[in-house]
Structure formats: structure tokens, C-alpha cells
Amino acid sequence: MNKKIAVQVDDLTVAYNYKPVLWDIDLEIPEGVLMAIVGPNGAGKSTLIKSILGILKPIAGSVSVYGKPYKKQRHLVAYVPQKGSVDWDFPTTALDVVMMGTYGSLGWIKRPGQKEKKLALEALEKVGMLAFKNRQISQLSGGQQQRIFLARALVQNAAIYFMDEPFQGVDATTEIAIINILKELRKAGKTVIVVHHDLQTVPEYFDWVTFLNVKKIATGPVKDIFNDDNLTKTYGINYKVSIQE
Amino acid sequence: MNIQDYFSLVLNDYTLRTITLGTAILGAVTGMLGSFAVLRKQSLLGDAISHAALPGIAIAFLLTGVKDSYVLLLGALISGLIGTFWIRSIITKTHLKSDTALGLILSVFFGFGMLLLTFIQKQPNANQAGLDKYLFGQAATLVESDVILLSCVTGICLLVMLLFWKEFKILLFDEDFTKTIGFNTKTIDILITSFIVLAIVLGLQTVGVVLMSAMLLAPAAAARQWTNSLSTMVILAAVFGAFSGVFGTAISASQNNLATGPVIVIVASIFVLISFIFSPYRGLLFRQIRFIKNRRDLKLHKTLAFMYHIAENHENISHPHTVKILNNFHGYTRGTLQKLVDKNYVSLDGQMWSLTEEGFKTAANLYSQQSKKDE
Ligand SMILES: Nc1ncnc2c1ncn2[C@@H]1O[C@H](COP(=O)(O)OP(=O)(O)OP(=O)(O)O)[C@@H](O)[C@H]1O
Numbered sequence: 001m002n003k004k005i006a007v008q009v010d011d012l013t014v015a016y017n018y019k020p021v022l023w024d025i026d027l028e029i030p031e032g033v034l035m036a037i038v039g040p041n042g043a044g045k046s047t048l049i050k051s052i053l054g055i056l057k058p059i060a061g062s063v064s065v066y067g068k069p070y071k072k073q074r075h076l077v078a079y080v081p082q083k084g085s086v087d088w089d090f091p092t093t094a095l096d097v098v099m100m101g102t103y104g105s106l107g108w109i110k111r112p113g114q115k116e117k118k119l120a121l122e123a124l125e126k127v128g129m130l131a132f133k134n135r136q137i138s139q140l141s142g143g144q145q146q147r148i149f150l151a152r153a154l155v156q157n158a159a160i161y162f163m164d165e166p167f168q169g170v171d172a173t174t175e176i177a178i179i180n181i182l183k184e185l186r187k188a189g190k191t192v193i194v195v196h197h198d199l200q201t202v203p204e205y206f207d208w209v210t211f212l213n214v215k216k217i218a219t220g221p222v223k224d225i226f227n228d229d230n231l232t233k234t235y236g237i238n239y240k241v242s243i244q245e
Numbered sequence: 246m247n248i249q250d251y252f253s254l255v256l257n258d259y260t261l262r263t264i265t266l267g268t269a270i271l272g273a274v275t276g277m278l279g280s281f282a283v284l285r286k287q288s289l290l291g292d293a294i295s296h297a298a299l300p301g302i303a304i305a306f307l308l309t310g311v312k313d314s315y316v317l318l319l320g321a322l323i324s325g326l327i328g329t330f331w332i333r334s335i336i337t338k339t340h341l342k343s344d345t346a347l348g349l350i351l352s353v354f355f356g357f358g359m360l361l362l363t364f365i366q367k368q369p370n371a372n373q374a375g376l377d378k379y380l381f382g383q384a385a386t387l388v389e390s391d392v393i394l395l396s397c398v399t400g401i402c403l404l405v406m407l408l409f410w411k412e413f414k415i416l417l418f419d420e421d422f423t424k425t426i427g428f429n430t431k432t433i434d435i436l437i438t439s440f441i442v443l444a445i446v447l448g449l450q451t452v453g454v455v456l457m458s459a460m461l462l463a464p465a466a467a468a469r470q471w472t473n474s475l476s477t478m479v480i481l482a483a484v485f486g487a488f489s490g491v492f493g494t495a496i497s498a499s500q501n502n503l504a505t506g507p508v509i510v511i512v513a514s515i516f517v518l519i520s521f522i523f524s525p526y527r528g529l530l531f532r533q534i535r536f537i538k539n540r541r542d543l544k545l546h547k548t549l550a551f552m553y554h555i556a557e558n559h560e561n562i563s564h565p566h567t568v569k570i571l572n573n574f575h576g577y578t579r580g581t582l583q584k585l586v587d588k589n590y591v592s593l594d595g596q597m598w599s600l601t602e603e604g605f606k607t608a609a610n611l612y613s614q615q616s617k618k619d620e
């Protein structure tokens with residue numbers, strides 16, 4: 001394959017206490033893929049994303065984005081955290097949260113203006129949440145909150161998107177709406193990395209997959225490596241997934 | 246002196262005016278900063294900081310032997326800062342829960358401070374008396390220079406808050422995200438925390454170590470009840486804090502000998518109590534009223550929906566039907582029918598009812614709303 005590498009992870013080891021929760025991970029994510037990260041609860045999926053994004057400090061290893069350290073490439077990366085990681089009772093509106101996606105490019109002190117507001121409104125429109133723009137965020141449903149987070153990432157207008165369980169707790173309609181947006185991003189040449197729990201939908205939604213359980217089990221095109229063998233290695237029990245051809 | 250006398254005195258009496266101004270400004274700045282502490286879920290932080298300041302006061306006195314309040318407050322500031330940053334490093338380095346770290350520092354520093362205070366009191370030094378005023382505060386000792394200092398700190402604090410508003414907001418809401426977009430969260434955090442420490446230390450003289458954290462939390466907790474906007478919350482908290490200061494001072498001045506600090510705190514708590522009960526969205530009272538109203542509306546709507554079902558089957562929506570048919574609907578009462586008539590949704594003619602135009606429309610809307618929710 002002669003594709004560019006969007007994200008490269010070398011020998012990454014991460015520990016919260018003594019026992020590493022990620023062990024010696026090597027990972028190359030080619031540009032333009034829509035990749036699922038799968039693995040059981042506690043496998044270290046969120047930890048992997050957080051370490052790539054510099055939220056956590058690994059005890060060893062390095063990460064590069066388009067060949068340079070992440071610190072120099074922040075503007076190329078957008079992040080959708082796990083929904084439960086913030087307090088939704090925070091006093092602010094949906095529009096305001098989406099606007100936060102522009103803060104990175106604004107930098108210190110500078111306030112968001114009309115241009116940023118317009119970007120945020122466009123993103124809200126894209127995720128079908130324009131009607132809720134002035135809604136206090138605690139009065140949104142779980143799926144709507146998820147869409148707000150997605151809109152915030154869209155506003156970042158990045159080249160690489162990391163999303164931690166964007167389908168968590170959303171209904172079928174929202175799931176389809178979100179996956180369509182992700183596929184659109186891929187079509188636009190972006191790289192999208194998604195922590196995903198529903199194994200049934202992996203072949204339908206994604207073209208690339210990484211199996212993770214403390215160690216990297218496998219990574220590659222879904223059609224080549226999404227099989228019972230890797231699933232069993234990752235989840236530890238005999239897994240049978242009927243893959244639609 | 247009663248409260249009215251007080252308010253006429255405030256304009257003329259220099260001392261009283263100084264004290265009132267001082268407590269008002271103190272209330273405003275702690276209320277403002279308290280909003281950040283509350284939203285960061287660090288309610289105990291204020292408590293830990295104020296208690297951590299106590300040994301600083303004692304040590305400053307032991308070292309210098311003077312009781313000048315600036316020297317003592319400098320000591321308080323230093324030990325408050327040390328305590329705060331110990332808490333921070335305990336949390337990040339040891340994975341202890343933050344309330345454990347806060348509680349730990351609070352009791353260790355306070356215990357040490359009390360130990361030093363008793364030691365000082367045993368010294369044969371005429372100067373030593375009165376250090377214990379920092380435990381519960383003594384607003385009467387506020388002088389003009391204190392008020393000027395308080396105003397300066399408040400001004401700087403306001404300026405910094407306006408400048409870094411966006412950074413404060415995003416850190417409070419989503420720290421991880423803030424890191425990924427390149428803000429140094431540590432810097433923002435230290436900025437907020439330092440101001441909180443500063444405000445608390447300045448309040449020690451007035452309100453004292455023990456009650457200072459209430460000044461931080463109460464106005465902010467009350468303000469949160471009334472608004473869903475961060476800026477309004479901060480402004481409201483400042484207003485509540487300032488009023489607590491003024492009323493607290495007024496009450497304590499008019500009821501001879503009541504300690505000002507505790508009275509201010511009680512007034513602030515009354516703000517909290519009122520807010521928790523009467524605020525329109527989050528208040529207990531209105532929640533209960535809304536609940537009852539919703540339940541009544543639901544009964545009404547269900548009856549209306551039942552009638553709509555019947556009327557729907559006729560070409561003329563206002564075709565009359567017998568009231569008896571409504572008995573088939575579980576939960577129908579004569580009262581609900583009357584209410585529907587009062588609302589002009591239904592017209593009643595002897596034992597026959599029919600839907601009005603308005604009633605039909607309302608019922609139809611009810612349906613589309615319900616099916617939307619079912620999606
Ligand atoms: N802040 C923390 N402190 C200590 N240990 C942690 C912390 N966060 C996660 N862990 C541990 O690290 C391991 C990996 O956690 P992580 O959140 O990355 O899992 P995950 O794959 O995202 O799981 P899930 O599917 O439940 O989201 C788990 O064993 C977890 O207990």
C-alpha cells in the first residue's frame with residue numbers, strides 16, 4: 001500500500017498505576033480510512049485515544065501525526081470524548097458547546113465572533129440539531145448530547161477525527177445519521193477513528209479495524225482481518241459473527 | 246439601633262461605611278470565584294484553603310512578633326498556597342480521590358495551626374492576644390486600606406476573568422478536550438485557584454477560617470438555581486455575595502454584639518434556602534407545582550384524545566356524541582369534561598358533546614407531538 005500514514009504509534013505503553021493497561025502498541029493508521037477500535041470493556045480503547053491525543057502521558061513510546069509529534073499537529077486533529085466524561089448539568093447552551101470547537105484555532109484570549117458562530121450553526125445543521133441551538137445542555141437527550149459533541153468536532157475542521165463511542169446510547173435513527181456523517185468525512189479524505197462496541201455493524205460501517213485488548217491483537221482492512229480468529233483472541237471467548245458479504 | 250437607623254447611619258458614619266463596603270466587596274469577589282469552585286466540583290477546596298491558611302498566620306506572628314494584619318495575611322497566603330498545591334499534587338500523583346486529599350490537607354494544616362495558636366497564647370507576650378479572631382473573623386477591624394486592597398484584588402480578578410473567560414469556561418466544562426486543542430490546562434487551573442486562595446485569605450480577617458468556605462459556596466450555589474448561563478451565574482453570585490455582606494453587617498451592627506462573619510454566612514445561607522425552594526426551574530416548589538399541573542393536564546389531554554378518536558371517524562368534526570360514550574374511557578370524570586368545556590375545546594349541549602374547532606386542533610397536535618417522541 002502506498003497510502004500516507006495519518007497516525008503512527010510506536011511502542012506505546014501506558015499505565016495508570018503499576019500494571020500497564022496498554023502494552024507496547026505499534027499502530028499505523030493510513031490516511032482516509034474509517035477505522036473501528038474494538039475490544040472488551042477495560043481493554044484500553046479510551047486510554048489509547050487519550051494517549052495519542054496527549055491527554056495522558058505514556059510511560060514509553062511515541063506518537064506522530066503526519067510524521068510530526070502530535071503537539072505540532074493539534075490543528076489537524078478533532079476529538080469526541082466519551083459522553084459521560086463531562087457534566088451535562090453545566091450552565092451553557094448547545095450552541096455554546098459547539099462553539100468550543102473553534103477555541104483551538106482562536107488560541108488564548110481571543111473571543112469567538114460572528115465567523116465562529118456561523119461555523120457552529122452550520123455544524124449544528126449538519127447533525128440535525130439546529131432547532132436545539134439555544135437549549136440548555138442538561139435538557140437534551142443522550143443521543144442529542146452525542147450529536148452536539150459530534151458537531152463540536154466537525155467545527156474543528158480537522159483531518160483526523162477521534163471518537164470515543166459516538167454510538168453509545170443512541171437510537172437507530174441517530175446511529176444512521178452519525179454514520180452517514182462519518183462516511184461523508186471519509187469521502188472528503190479525512191481519517192476517522194471510532195471506538196465501537198457493536199461488532200455486528202463493524203463490516204457495514206467501517207473499512208479498517210483494530211483489535212485491542214491491552215496489546216494490539218490485529219489491525220488492517222475489515223475484509224481481511226475481521227474474523228472469528230481475531231475476535232476470539234480479543235474477547236477471549238469463542239466468537240461467531242456472521243459477516244455479510 | 247434598628248436596621249433603618251443602620252441604613253441612615255451607613256451614609257454618615259465612616260467606620261460603618263468602611264465595614265459595609267468591605268464586606269460587600271468581599272462577598273462579591275468570593276461569590277464570583279465561588280462559581281468556578283462549585284462548577285469544578287471542588288466545593289471542599291475553599292474549606293481546605295482557609296484552614297490551610299491558619300498555620301501561616303501563626304508562623305508569621307512567631308517570626309515577626311507583630312500583629313500587623315498584612316504581615317499575618319501574607320503568612321496566610323503563603324501557607325494557603327502551599328496547602329492548595331499540595332492538594333493538587335496529591336491528587337495527580339497518588340490517585341487518591343480529591344475529597345480525600347482535600348480533607349487530609351484541611352485537617353493536618355488546621356490541626357497544626359491550632360497547635361501553634363495555643364502555643365502562642367501561652368507566651369508571656371502582651372501582643373499575642375487577638376490572633377484567634379482569625380478563627381471566626383472580626384469585621385469591625387476592617388479599615389480603609391483593607392477595603393482598598395480588596396477592591397484592587399477584585400478589580401484584577403475581574404480583568405483576568407474577562408480576558409480568560411473562554412479558557413475558564415472550557416476548562417470547567419471539558420478538561421480533556423481543552424487539553425487536546427492545545428490549552429495548557431495547568432496554567433488556567435493555577436490562575437483560577439490562585440485567585441480563589443487570594444480571595445479567601447483576604448476574607449479571613451472578616452469572616453474567619455472556619456466559615457470562609459461558606460462565603461465561597463453559598464452565593465454560587467444559590468445563583469446556580471436561577472440561571473442556565475455561566476455569565477449570569479457569576480454575576481448573580483457576586484450580587485448575592487455582596488448583599489449577604491451588606492445585610493450581614495447591617496444585622497450585626499443593629500443587634501449589638503452579634504459577630505459579623507457568622508451573620509453574613511447566615512444571610513448567604515438564606516439566599517441558598519430561598520433559591521432552592523423558589524427558583525423557577527430547579528426550585529422544589531415550582532417543580533412540585535409543575536408536577537401537579539402536568540398530571541392534571543395529562544388527564545385532560547387523555548380525555549381529549551379519546552374524544553378526538555371518536556370525532557375523527559366522522560366527516561363533521563363537530564358531530565355531537567352522547568356523553569355516555571365517555572364512560573368507556575377509564576379515567577373520565579364529569580370534572581374533566583367541564584374543564585374541557587371551560588377551555589373551549591368541547592361544547593356541551595344537554596347530554597351531547599362535540600369537539601370545537603380549537604379542541605380538534607389541540608388534540609391533533611397532541612398526537613403529532615406524541616408520535617414525534619416515539620420516533
Ligand atoms: N483514571 C484511571 N485511573 C486508574 N485506572 C484507570 C483509569 N481509567 C481507566 N483505568 C483502567 O485502565 C483500563 C483501561 O481503561 P479504558 O477506559 O481505556 O478502557 P476502555 O477500553 O475504554 O473500556 P470501555 O469499553 O469500558 O470504555 C481499565 O482496566 C481501567 O480500569
Ligand SMILES: [Mg+2]
Pocket residue numbers: 045046047082164
Ligand atoms: Mg472507554
